[in-house]
Amino acid sequence: MCGIAGYYGYGEDESLLQQMNACMVHRGPDGEGIYTQGNVGLAHRRLSIIDVAHGQEPMFSADGETVLVYNGEVYNYLALRAELEALGRSFTTNSDTEVVLQAYEQWGDDAFDKFNGMFGFAIHDRRNNRLVLARDHFGIKPLYFATAGTPQAPTLLFGSEIKPLLATGKIAAEVDERILFRYLQFRIHDDESSTFFAGVQKLMPGEKLVLNTVDSEAGPAGTATISKYTRFQEELAELAKIETPYSQAVIDEYKERFTEGVRLRLQSEVPVGTALSGGLDSSAVVVTINKLMAENAAATDSLGAKQQTFSAIFPNSINDEEKYADAVLARCEGNVISHKILPKPGEFVDDLEDFVRTMEEPIISSGPYAQYQVMREASKHVTVLLDGQGADEMMAGYIPYYFAYLRQLKSKGQNAKLAKELVSSSDILFRLARFRIQGMLSFKKEVGVSALLNKKFTAKYKAEKFSNIPDNLKLRLIDDLFHKSLPAVLRYEDKNTMRFSLEGRVPFLDKEVVKFLFSLDDESIIKGGWNKRILRDATRELLPEMISNRRNKIGFTTPEAEWFGHMKEKIYEIFLSTSFGNRPYWNQDAVIYAFEELLSGKSGGSTMVFWRLINTELWLREFFDEPEIKAGIEGKSDYIPNADKQLEITVPNGAGTFRRYPLRTEVFYKETDFDPAVMKYVKRYFDGLPTAGGDHGEATADTPWYLFVSEKIVAMTQGRSIPVWDIKVSNAARIFSKFVTRNPGGIGLASPWSMQLAIDEVGLPKIMYASARSVIGKLQGKSGVFYEVVGNNINAIDGAAGYQVGTSTHSVKYAPIDPDGVAARLSALVRASVPAEFAATFAGTAIMDANDLGVVALGHDTQLTKAVLEDIFRDNPQGQTTETTPMSLVFTQK
Template sequence: MCGIAGYHGFGEDEALLKVMNDCIEHRGPDGEGYFTEGNVGLAHRRLSIIDVAHGQEPMISADGDTVLVYNGEVYNYLELRAELEGLGRAFRTQSDTEVVLQSYEQWGTEAFDRFNGMFGLAILDKKKNVTVLARDHFGIKPVYWANAGTAEAPKIIFASEIKPLLQSGKIERKPNERILYRYLQYRIHDDSAETFFDGVFKLQPGEMMAIDNATGTYSISAFTRLREELEELSKVNRPYTPEVTEEYRTRFTEAIRMRLKSEVPLGSALSGGLDSSAVVVTINKLMQEKAEATDSLGAKQNTFSAVFPNSINDEEHYADAAIAKCSGNIQAHKILPTPDGFAADLDDFVRTMEEPIISSGPYAQYCVMKEASKHVTVLLDGQGADEMMAGYIPYYFAYLRQLKAKGDYKTLLKEATSSLDIFYRLGRFRLQGKLTAKKTVAMSSLLNKSFTGKYKGENFSNIPDNMKLRLIDDLFHKSLPSLLRYEDKNTMRFSLEGRVPFLDKEVVKFLFSLSDEAIIKGGWNKRILRDATRGLLPEKISNRRNKIGFTTPEAEWFKLMKERLYKIFMSNSFAERPYWNREAVLTAFEEYLNDKNDADTMIFWRLLNVELWFREFIDNNETPADVKENKSDYEPNPGKELDITVPAEAGGETFRRYPLQTGVFKRETDLDPEVLSYVKRFFDGLDSADEATRKAVTSTPWYLLVSEKIVAITQGRSFPVWEIKVSPAARVLSKFVKRTPAGIGLGSPWSMQIAINEVGLPLIVKAAAASVVGKLQGKSGVFYDVVGHNINAIDGATPYSLGSSANSVKLAPKDPEAVARRISALVRESVPAEYAANFAGTSIMDANDLGVVAMGHDTDLTKDTIQAIFKDNPQGQGAQATPMSLVFKQN
């Protein structure tokens, strides 16, 4: 198992290959290799599994005319090798890589359809002057590509992941908005060659790309008829008999045995479901029989399970039952994913997946793979069984509609009657949802109309009344491709090879040649698998009706993680995306947390995932131009000035303002010593300041100006939005307030609610009515004249702010004049005497880009003068982290 990367059209540029290959070191930490010739470059990362001592890549043929980089395993390589040797070919290594290379030399691209396994490969064929890319029959291993040239003069870059394409610098990072829409609206992805990145594509299962090395032109075509074969075989309808069950058991067991070939430790993923349990107990049987290739397992089979004690998603008791059935031949490893761990891993998880995914469920798999990588290098699991044996409830309905369309009412009645318990459980959940009369939330209500309007012609549908055709469609397009993406990303992130024995193409073809009864019979799906593993599996697994699989208790976690999710939904970047209405999202999320709507967590996950995906892959994450990190105490904020001359009516004098960059103030911060520490830092560092600064602060009156925000925070008058219970009145009243930049004022339900909490709803309503009358008379500010100017100082949650301020609503500080006097007294006691003598007091300021108010002070200045000093808001906003300034009067 490995990673590949390469290009056509950039000359012999090994440096480019190295940049691309470094992005996928995790796919192959055991070695790397490069090849360039003419306009073609090939790169490889190796995870050594078979013929560890040899098989390095790029692999070059004996005559030097064929060069291969290859990611995957071809499990029938020994049979192919024997056939090739019979044709007179000799081999230098024991690797399957050389079998792939010589198979291509012998049969050309027709060789690909002979392979039974998983692969993503690139071949430089000098004789035919072409470069060929190919992806296995089911798309287990990925091949991504992009045209970094033009339609007339293509330049192709390709890799096992998308990150190398982005890191190459040859393509622009842009979102594919059509795919984004389909994902957000319909919850679908990976159903076509397009990706979430504009201009980045993937080969579809069973496809190959041929690039003309002379011109760079390329074509994409299928190298296999597997899908068509399955459709043809589905009409055979071989009767389902005990002999058929035995044949399936033999074929399935052989598919597993072939996937045990390894020179490194091998184990199994065990969810506790039917599929993974069937793999585990079959391996156990092979070990007991001392079958060929089982030495890779060691003395005991290592299994890896995600468990969620006391959660509705927990399957531990099923996994334990499968383990117990193996009579002590299992070394079980149980992994406990947690919401705290998920929060810590979230950025890496998004980076690992590369594109948005359906839910947070694959994080459980991520955790399993992380732990498994400490013990084994190869891991088998049960992926793919659901899409070939009707593992999901919608397949039942497709089957029943099929029977109805055929007029087979006898079988229809029998199957419907046998499935009543399933339909009852499904109907009960739906009925409960209707009886609760909760507000219905659809994704479309959260998306911006300008965005959805662009794609109103998009739609999504499934094959409704032909079960096998529905399964085939899901195998190649609708369902399995996304699951295989998760499998590949999660395993390779931790340098693991994942093997999926259910996706043995010969076993799949055999299954689809059987009658529908092999898939659904007597109300039981996966009937042939259940029957084939009778006696091997405990009955509680063989007779399971419910399905969970590797997933997370997302609904439970989201409520525990609400603070983290609020911070993302309230961020500036989330607010500025053109795809959704942030206010609608926040309202829906708040209602969901309070059990007031029927929203599914997957709605919020999709929004969250897209936001985090943008941050990771699309956004320019450079520090904004108006933020200067590690700013000196003696320089202004970017775009601001140190000096200001106030108007004549405010005294006409000139003042120099030095904004002080600080740490983040929190509720538990002790305000006074923290403020004093920055004041002392300013004076302690003067010796290193320039002469102009030292002259400006000598023998002149000076003042300390402190933001009301940090005072309110440390007084406990800052409230996280998730702690504020918003009333219907607050929600309605806030809609009539003019929205100000970034949530300043009462234009949000949360800030309106704490205003109501502070002065009471009657006064707010009275002030609102007076404001309406005042506006008719041409007056402004009437609302705050009635309600009080402390309410004017309320700040909404502002996305640009640091720390908890980004997600909190703040009341005006209590008794700002007393705070100013207290701080002034401490300053006089603490700063050097020469400066203490000229200290003229403190002012608590409410300043932003909309206006400034001196809320309380003990200076010798008038409020008009103080406000004039700060009219250009020299402390800046948010990320500058400059909530206080020292101000010196200039002579």
């Protein structure tokens, strides 16, 4: 298992290959190699699994004319090697890589269809002047590519991930908005060759890309063609018509084939383990391995003395499957070591950015994070992990498949069988009906994504459609195997395993086992209301009855609905952010209101709607936005202004000139010990004066000076900052907030939350009266009448501001309590803390409500008038975004 990358059309550029390789260290920490010749470049990262001592890549043929970089495992390589040796070929390594290379030399592109495994590789065939890329039959291993250049000088970039392509700087990172729309609207992705990145495509399962490296009859140099190298999908559709009757002999043959498929995937020179969710599929793999170990079967030495299993558990959650996993472990008692991982919502918040980066493209739910956690832990113990992916799509593991089968019986006129199936599956159908009836009786409005999306965006792609094959079970399964369902699951598998340098193997996706399954009667898949019938029967003697007869499916997923309540602070931070509000894909206000309704229980629906929005926003930040300037004390001296601000200001009416030094601080929270925190930064300023240089201190020792403090940090530490989810917004607040002019980041009463606080503070009648007076005032040409009526305490209420930092992003703040008293208290502390010569000239503290729209001095103990204090800060020198400079020292100039 490895990572590959490469190019055509950029000459012999080793630095470009090294740049691509550097993005994939996690895919292959055991080695790397690069190759250039003419216009072709290949790069490889190695995770050593088979023939650890050899098999380095790029690998060259004996004559040096064929060069291979390869990601994956071909499990039937020993049989192919024997076949090639019988044809007179000899081998210098024991690796499957050399088998792939020599198979291509022997059979050309026809070799690819002989491989049973997972692969994405590139071959530079110098003899025939071609570059060949190929992806395995199921698309277990990814292979992305992008064409660029000009018709006269075409180029190609390719890789196991998208990041190496972007890292070259040869293609622009742009959103494929059509794919994004399909994801947001229909909850689908990975169903076609296009990715979420405009211009970046992927080979689909069973496809190859052939590029001419010189002018030839096939076309000019750089001409690339994509085609299938296999009829595998067509073969499955043809086999589906055979419908071999179900029998014990069929069950026995399936068991034998599946067991051999599992055994082949134990071939390794490094430790192998197993993922165990507690569902039928992963449990079947675990008990089959346990049986092979008991029989001392070939290849089981890779497991060590005991099989190691890895399970995600969620105690007391509806998603928890621990009791099922424990039942399987009990069956394997004495031969198994169990590792249980307990993912938590707080960990998810911490890992969120890395998780999004790992996936590279948006995903439909947070469920794969459970797998991410499992893979992280598994990588500490093993290098290869078997998983149960693929069984659902080939054996109707999801409930919608029941309906496809029932419709199929109806369309074929098999009414007697249809009636029997309806009766046999009545418990499933009843459960679904009960959930729907409960939803209707609750009178909760379902949260649909359409109402949350930007109308211009949706109008642009209104022609996009999505549908499933409705009434043919096996054709539906084939469609889902190669387009609608499994490709996304395999992406999660590849990204999560390789993020932690782990090889994931999926024994259900054995080409020959799947062919056999599709040649059987439909009743091998669904019968009597039971799906996965043949798997249940083939493993019944190995599995606990509670697994064999289990109806409900969960799998490796997170309790997303429960987690979202715990994660609301992070989610609001995302939804309230300036970047989220500026996206052209959704309506920010509608999203926030819908999320409020969901959390409060006033509406129903799936959290996956909101996850898609969260995922998209974080994905856009990760791959497209410029990096944000991180808040903190680093990066700005106490003696320089904030960006685009000035130190000095001259106040009109002869009040003088003042120099303002904004002090960068850590973020203040409710728990911050306010007085010592303020003094810490005041003291830091004076401690730094001797080394400040220039005139930073010359005019300050014998002139009056002041401390200006933002009302935000005062209110915050007084507990006057209220998280938006704790504010019960009334209809009146929603209505009145709509009449307030929108302004940057929710300053003032333009949000329902801040308006609600204003109503709570002075009462609805006064708000109504002030609004009426304001309307009359505007007709008379007056401004500010509303706040004259309600008072400066209401003027000082700040809404949740997405561009700010800390809890300010998702909290609404009242005016601070007793700002005059706070000013006097701080002044006494300043005089006791600063050098004596500065204590003598200290002239007091002001508590300021300043933003880019206006300034109000809420309280002070200085000899200056409020008008002068407000003039000193009229240009808001402390900034209003992530500067984290909530206080300033202000010196009168001579």
